[in-house]
Amino acid sequence: MTTLWLVRHGQTDWNLERRYQGQIDIPLNETGREQARRAAAQLRGRTFDALYASDLARARETAEIIAREVGLPIRPDKRLREISYGDWEGLTVDEVAANGGYRDREVSRLLDDWRAPGGESLGEVADRVWAAVQDICQAHPGQQVLVVAHGSCLAALLCRVRGLPLSEVFANIPENAAPFKLELSLA
Numbered sequence: 001m002t003t004l005w006l007v008r009h010g011q012t013d014w015n016l017e018r019r020y021q022g023q024i025d026i027p028l029n030e031t032g033r034e035q036a037r038r039a040a041a042q043l044r045g046r047t048f049d050a051l052y053a054s055d056l057a058r059a060r061e062t063a064e065i066i067a068r069e070v071g072l073p074i075r076p077d078k079r080l081r082e083i084s085y086g087d088w089e090g091l092t093v094d095e096v097a098a099n100g101g102y103r104d105r106e107v108s109r110l111l112d113d114w115r116a117p118g119g120e121s122l123g124e125v126a127d128r129v130w131a132a133v134q135d136i137c138q139a140h141p142g143q144q145v146l147v148v149a150h151g152s153c154l155a156a157l158l159c160r161v162r163g164l165p166l167s168e169v170f171a172n173i174p175e176n177a178a179p180f181k182l183e184l185s186l187a
Contacts, residue, residue: 001141001142001183001184002137002141002144002145002184002185002186003143003182003183003184004133004136004137004145004146004183004184005043005046005048005145005146005179005181005182006154006174006180006182007039007063007146007148007179007180008148008149008151008173008174008177008178009036009054009056009059009061009062009148009177010028010036010058010061010062010176011028011029011031011032011176012027012028012029012058014026015032015176016029018094019091019093020088020089020090020092021058021085022082022083022084022085022119023056023081023083023084023085024089024090025056026056027057027058028057028058028062032061032062032176032177033061035177036061036062036177039178040065040068042179043069043070043146044069046070046144047144048070048072048146049143049145050072050139050140050143050145051063051067051072051073051075051145051148052074052075052147052148053074053076053080053148054078054081054150054153056081058150059080059149060074060076060148062148062177063146066146066148072146077132079128079131079132080129080132080147080148081153082150082152082153083120083122083125083152083153084116086115086116086118087116087119088116088117122152122156122166122169125152125153126156126157126159126160129149129157130157133157133184137184146179151173152170152173154174155168155171155172155173156169157182158172161182161184
């Protein structure tokens with residue numbers, strides 16, 4: 001059994017503006033950096049065997065702050081990136097809704113193959129994140145591993161592990177920089 005400590009990146013200005021970030025490389029804001037420092041303090045004193053992170057700036061910066069506390073190098077993995085929102089990236093929720101898109105969490109009622117125009121589906125996100133987690137667990141059996149990623153991809157992972165439909169993704173997005181434990185046994 002591998003114990004994963006999952007951490008969503010800290011806050012960004014685009015989180016506050018309710019913009020679709022997707023795979024645009026947005027940095028943390030000062031609140032996000034403070035959230036990451038608090039997450040690092042929560043993890044202080046625990047022993048971890050590895051630290052994996054999305055290669056996007058907001059997750060990478062969160063991981064860097066945590067890495068200084070736990071003394072591990074970061075192993076970047078592009079499969080831990082946020083969902084691609086395609087043409088919606090950079091737009092606010094209200095802008096998307098005004099142009100015929102969906103408002104807020106209406107997307108959660110859609111099917112696994114739903115995608116924003118030019119983006120990727122929830123099912124594709126779940127598959128790539130699951131593949132990354134399987135590889136991490138196979139590389140670290142019986143160990144404790146930190147994973148720093150993004151809200152939708154962590155929620156898709158939680159849905160997969162808990163046997164929930166992907167329509168529950170948005171109800172399972174973790175808080176910014178709030179570490180939580182997930183134990184996985186891949187037999």
